[in-house]
Amino acid sequence: MSTYQSSQGRYGVHSIDHFALEIPDLAQGKFFFDSFGLRVEEKPEGLELYACDTPHRWGRLFKGAHKRLAYLALNCYEQDLEPLREQVKTAGGRFATPHPLGTGEGFWLRDADDNLVQVRVGEKTMPDSKKPASFRNAAANERAVLGRSSYGKIHPRRLSHVLMFTPDVLRQVKFYEAALGMRMSDRAQDLIAFTHARHGSDHHMIALAKSEAKGWHHSSWDVPGIDEVGQGADQMEQAGFKAGWGTGRHVLGSNYFHYVQDPWGSFAEYSADIDHIPKGEIWDTGDWPPEDSLYLWGPPVPEIFLANAEANLVDNPSSPPPGRAV
Numbered sequence: 001m002s003t004y005q006s007s008q009g010r011y012g013v014h015s016i017d018h019f020a021l022e023i024p025d026l027a028q029g030k031f032f033f034d035s036f037g038l039r040v041e042e043k044p045e046g047l048e049l050y051a052c053d054t055p056h057r058w059g060r061l062f063k064g065a066h067k068r069l070a071y072l073a074l075n076c077y078e079q080d081l082e083p084l085r086e087q088v089k090t091a092g093g094r095f096a097t098p099h100p101l102g103t104g105e106g107f108w109l110r111d112a113d114d115n116l117v118q119v120r121v122g123e124k125t126m127p128d129s130k131k132p133a134s135f136r137n138a139a140a141n142e143r144a145v146l147g148r149s150s151y152g153k154i155h156p157r158r159l160s161h162v163l164m165f166t167p168d169v170l171r172q173v174k175f176y177e178a179a180l181g182m183r184m185s186d187r188a189q190d191l192i193a194f195t196h197a198r199h200g201s202d203h204h205m206i207a208l209a210k211s212e213a214k215g216w217h218h219s220s221w222d223v224p225g226i227d228e229v230g231q232g233a234d235q236m237e238q239a240g241f242k243a244g245w246g247t248g249r250h251v252l253g254s255n256y257f258h259y260v261q262d263p264w265g266s267f268a269e270y271s272a273d274i275d276h277i278p279k280g281e282i283w284d285t286g287d288w289p290p291e292d293s294l295y296l297w298g299p300p301v302p303e304i305f306l307a308n309a310e311a312n313l314v315d316n317p318s319s320p321p322p323g324r325a326v
């Protein structure tokens with residue numbers, strides 16, 4: 001029997017603005033994400049990641065000793081910024097100074113695992129409605145697809161979600177609910193949980209998976225349909241990135257997927273046709289058996305997909321400093 005009790009705040013963020021990672025080799029990072037189909041721009045402080053549909057900057061990559069999350073920037077509406085600040089304070093959250101390569105916009109805090117998070121006023125990047133997936137169908141006497149040479153490079157349209165490792169999934173969910181107004185979509189016991197934004201969102205915007213320590217698992221990138229997921233997988237294999245998981249279809253979120261392992265042990269996902277939760281919709285949250293929660297069809301889950309490459313780092317304790325709100 002589940003003992004989880006939701007504690008949603010009254011106000012909520014609406015989108016991920018961008019994520020920032022530290023990685024040991026920026027040249028590797030540029031090659032990986034360029035091969036993946038993102039536009040990678042070099043800046044004095046590192047690299048910036050862009051998708052094809054908008055000029056929005058979705059990711060930043062800084063030079064660091066090893067791969068880890070530098071910070072996660074979340075957007076809210078202007079009228080919600082100060083109420084969210086008070087809500088974080090009420091939830092017991094600890095405010096923080098900005099990342100040295102971040103901005104002073106909004107406010108910064110530490111989540112229940114001590115990850116650095118920025119809350120700022122910004123554009124809504126989560127979709128307001130679901131864009132139907134594309135399928136290359138054809139009527140009789142027509143070709144549904146052409147030869148491989150007829151299709152160009154796959155370019156993702158936008159960032160869909162991120163997934164982080166945590167030693168305590170439900171503690172993290174409760175923090176994001178109480179402090180930042182996120183809502184639980186689905187979970188599998190205390191092993192994995194998916195949260196969405198209340199203002200209209202993909203099935204998950206921030207997902208959390210259990211591990212012995214915190215860590216960065218993957219960024220997920222939206223493409224039009226299952227063909228683009230498969231073509232993206234081929235594209236990355238031809239670039240030398242063969243390790244990963246897929247192609248398959250998830251149960252929680254329903255999206256088609258293919259994960260490609262990056263040079264630092266985490267993943268980038270091609271994703272298509274994810275479930276959408278409209279603004280004001282009360283989603284029928286489920287607590288799923290682990291064996292039914294991960295994928296409907298596809299290859300078996302490889303061991304590398306469940307491994308947290310950051311777990312043994314000396315600066316990544318399994319428990320956050322005292323004083324966190326849950």
